[in-house]
Amino acid sequence: MIRIRNVSHHIGPAPILHDISLDIPKGGITALIGPNGAGKSTLLSLIARLAVLRQGEIHIDAMKIGEVSDRELARHLAIMAQSTHVSARLRVEELVGFGRYPWHRGRPGPGDRAIVESAIERFGLGPMRHRFLDEISGGQRQRAFVAMAFAQDTDYLLLDEPLNNLDIAGARSLMRLLRQMADEDGKTVVIVLHDINYAARFADRIVALHEGRVAANGAAREVVTDALLRDVFGTDAKVSLHDGHPVVLV
Amino acid sequence: MARRLIWLALALALACLLYMTVNARGSWSFLLPFRGQKLAALVLVGASLSVATVLFQTITENRILTPSIIGFDQLFIMIQTVLVFALGSADYVGLPALLLFLLNVGLMSVLGLVLFTLLRRGARGEMMRLVLTGIIFGVFLRSATGFVQRLIDPSEFSVVVTVTYARFNTVDGVLLALTTAVTLPALWAAWRMRARLDVLGLGDEIALGLGEPPRRGQSIALVLICVLVASATALVGPMAAFFGLIVSALAHVITPTERHAILLPSAALTGAVVLVAGQTLLERVMGLSTPISVVVEAVGGALFLFLLLKRRRA
Numbered sequence: 001m002i003r004i005r006n007v008s009h010h011i012g013p014a015p016i017l018h019d020i021s022l023d024i025p026k027g028g029i030t031a032l033i034g035p036n037g038a039g040k041s042t043l044l045s046l047i048a049r050l051a052v053l054r055q056g057e058i059h060i061d062a063m064k065i066g067e068v069s070d071r072e073l074a075r076h077l078a079i080m081a082q083s084t085h086v087s088a089r090l091r092v093e094e095l096v097g098f099g100r101y102p103w104h105r106g107r108p109g110p111g112d113r114a115i116v117e118s119a120i121e122r123f124g125l126g127p128m129r130h131r132f133l134d135e136i137s138g139g140q141r142q143r144a145f146v147a148m149a150f151a152q153d154t155d156y157l158l159l160d161e162p163l164n165n166l167d168i169a170g171a172r173s174l175m176r177l178l179r180q181m182a183d184e185d186g187k188t189v190v191i192v193l194h195d196i197n198y199a200a201r202f203a204d205r206i207v208a209l210h211e212g213r214v215a216a217n218g219a220a221r222e223v224v225t226d227a228l229l230r231d232v233f234g235t236d237a238k239v240s241l242h243d244g245h246p247v248v249l250v
Numbered sequence: 251m252a253r254r255l256i257w258l259a260l261a262l263a264l265a266c267l268l269y270m271t272v273n274a275r276g277s278w279s280f281l282l283p284f285r286g287q288k289l290a291a292l293v294l295v296g297a298s299l300s301v302a303t304v305l306f307q308t309i310t311e312n313r314i315l316t317p318s319i320i321g322f323d324q325l326f327i328m329i330q331t332v333l334v335f336a337l338g339s340a341d342y343v344g345l346p347a348l349l350l351f352l353l354n355v356g357l358m359s360v361l362g363l364v365l366f367t368l369l370r371r372g373a374r375g376e377m378m379r380l381v382l383t384g385i386i387f388g389v390f391l392r393s394a395t396g397f398v399q400r401l402i403d404p405s406e407f408s409v410v411v412t413v414t415y416a417r418f419n420t421v422d423g424v425l426l427a428l429t430t431a432v433t434l435p436a437l438w439a440a441w442r443m444r445a446r447l448d449v450l451g452l453g454d455e456i457a458l459g460l461g462e463p464p465r466r467g468q469s470i471a472l473v474l475i476c477v478l479v480a481s482a483t484a485l486v487g488p489m490a491a492f493f494g495l496i497v498s499a500l501a502h503v504i505t506p507t508e509r510h511a512i513l514l515p516s517a518a519l520t521g522a523v524v525l526v527a528g529q530t531l532l533e534r535v536m537g538l539s540t541p542i543s544v545v546v547e548a549v550g551g552a553l554f555l556f557l558l559l560k561r562r563r564a
Contacts, residue, residue: 050455074461081455087311088451088508098452102461106445152460 001026002047002156002190007056009042009212016042018212020056024205026155029182029189031203033196035233038209040192041082041160047190048079048158060156074102078149082160084141086133092144093129096120099151116151123147123177139170146177157181159191163198171195175202196233200224200246208232220246251512254505258519265526266293272534290430291421292529293522295482295489298433300501300521301440301514302478303494308451308510309468310381313502314557316494319381321388322479323488325361328395329354330413335398339406347422354484355432362476366469416487416543418529429485436477437518443470444510451508490543492550497521499557 002024009017017039024030032040045051047058049065058065060077078099086095096119100112108116120129123143128136133144142162149157159178163171179202181187193199199206200220208216208223210232216223224246229237238249269292270285306317333350334342365384399407440447446467449457454464482489501517528545532538 048459050458069461070458070463071461074459079455079459081459083453083455086452086456087313089506090508094508098449098456098460101445101449106448 001059001061002188003057003059004043004047005057005059007043007046007053007058009039009046009051009054011042016212017046020212020214022207022214022217024188024190024207026188027182027186028204029178029191029202030205030207031199032190032192032207032209033194033199034209034215037211038232039212040209043209044079044158044160044190044192048077049073050079050081071102071105074152074154076154077156077158078152078154079158080145080149080160080162082164084145090133091130092125092133092136092140093120095133095144096125096147096151099148099153102152115153119147119151123150137170138165139167139174142166142170142174143177146174150181154187156188156190159189161192161194163193163195171198178202196224196229196248200248224248251505251507255512255515255519258504258516258523262293262519262523262526265523265530269526269530269534272530287421287423287426288418288529289526291418291426291486292525294426294430294433295416295418295486296497296521296523296525297518298437298478298482299489299494300497300517301437302475302482303498304501304510304513304517305440305447305471305475306494307498308447309471310378311451311453312381313498314495314554315381316491316498317475317479318488318491318494319388320362320365320384321391322358322362322483323491324388324391324395325358326354326483326488327410327414328391328398329357331395331398331402331410334406334410335402339409342409347425348428351422351425351428351484355480358480358483359476362480363473366472366476413487415541416483416489417541418486421485425485429481432477432481436474436481439470440474440478441514443467444514447471447510447514448508451510488543490547490550492554493521493524493543493546495557496546496550496553497524499553500524 004020004022004024007017007020008015020043032043034040042051046053047060047065049070053066060073063073063076093116097108097116099119100108100116104112120126123146125140125144125147128140133141136144146159146162162174166174175198178189178191182189182204191203193203203220205218206216206220206223207214208228215232216228221244224239226239229235229239229248239246240249241247266289269289274281303316307313307315330342333345337345365387366380399410402410446462449460449462450464450467450471452460457464457467497520498517501513501520504520505512505516507513525542528542532540532542532545
């Protein structure tokens with residue numbers, strides 16, 4: 001479980017998060033949604049210690065952010081940051097191989113290679129494994145990064161807007177892969193999403209942030225409502241139900 | 251890839267052999283230590299500047315930067331200029347070599363470390379801010395040096411000019427031993443962090459996500475860069491700024507990989523080959539006394555433009 005207690009955060013003088021307390025239970029997919037500037041990415045960065053936590057406490061199981069070593073945390077929590085730009089010229093399989101680094105620290109064994117192989121296969125990267133990252137499409141690159149996070153073999157997987165720049169086919173296939181990782185591998189996926197419909201369709205729980213505070217927290221059907229769109233997102237779009245999933249009519 | 255390293259090693263061995271034997275006149279009891287010392291200096295400087303450049307390019311994630319951009323060379327020239335100005339050329343030349351060497355290494359390391367720590371204490375410690383500050387600092391040093399040089403007597407100024415290009419004509423045995431004692435551990439430390447460097451090259455966020463705190467790794471790399479560049483420069487004078495750039499570009503062509511386990515030895519070997527072969531050509535075949543750094547500067551400038559244009563197209 002990710003336990004967030006009284007977390008506040010400023011970037012420069014600008015307050016981003018106000019006294020957030022939140023529990024993200026183990027297992028399943030939790031989506032963080034909210035309008036631009038609500039603090040979703042900041043909250044995710046704090047959980048993943050990409051930003052320094054100054055006020056409040058975050059625990060991941062028994063590990064306390066700020067006290068646990070980076071190396072130890074990297075074996076329990078993988079983060080896929082918003083920007084997947086890498087200046088180094090890497091092949092797909094090399095990138096996926098880096099996922100094992102927290103475990104082997106530069107000396108990969110046969111076990112590490114086997115996990116990398118299975119990650120490449122699972123994410124359908126076999127045909128392009130020898131291609132360079134700048135030679136494949138945005139969707140394929142995104143998938144390679146998720147495969148790397150998968151190879152890291154952690155209980156927790158954090159993703160910051162992984163659907164950016166993906167077309168509908170790429171976005172859906174990525175979300176299905178994440179769903180699979182949550183259902184079959186028992187991973188806890190926390191994902192920042194821009195598109196409420198993807199969150200409503202694929203996530204088990206939705207946490208809506210608004211101006212640095214938790215505005216709603218629960219199952220998609222409870223959270224995604226006309227009221228949420230009006231109060232949090234400031235728009236009068238309507239929500240309809242389809243197959244039991246709420247859908248925002250844009 | 252490993253096979254190419256063997257070829258590089260063979261090329262270096264050949265270059266060394268040629269350097270030692272071409273136009274060898276006189277007794278070997280004199281030639282061997284005389285040329286041997288210069289050869290050792292060439293190999294050492296070539297390897298350490300190349301490794302320093304690769305380290306710098308990795309932590310800045312930029313393939314067209316070299317550590318000399320931070321202003322090491324300018325500081326070296328400034329120290330010599332100020333000394334000549336203050337002491338006069340006769341006293342400057344008369345300074346004990348060891349004292350001068352220690353002064354140079356000390357001041358350059360202090361400069362590098364002060365610059366790095368000051369900048370990295372800032373809120374985010376971005377690499378690019380460090381690089382830009384280094385460039386501006388280099389320009390400042392250059393202007394200050396230019397000012398002092400205008401105050402120097404023209405005949406004394408010629409002394410300054412000779413030390414502003416790297417020369418391998420005379421290499422002091424004691425200094426060589428000292429440089430070796432400093433450089434080898436630094437090269438070893440760079441080799442030890444090869445896997446970390448691979449991860450650091452992925453960018454700060456990814457590196458941290460993989461459990462490799464970027465700032466710590468970058469700081470260690472910066473210290474190594476300071477030590478390597480300062481000791482090499484103090485030994486032979488400022489090597490052309492483009493030297494590291496040429497070598498790392500060549501190394502990337504010869505061994506196209508991002509893995510530092512390959513890249514570091516490849517760059518070190520390439521650097522040594524370029525220097526030894528270049529010096530053999532200049533000194534033995536063409537009979538020129540032109541410092542090799544001048545040639546490197548000319549060739550390197552062209553290569554730099556080529557790299558820039560190629561990047562734009564890519």
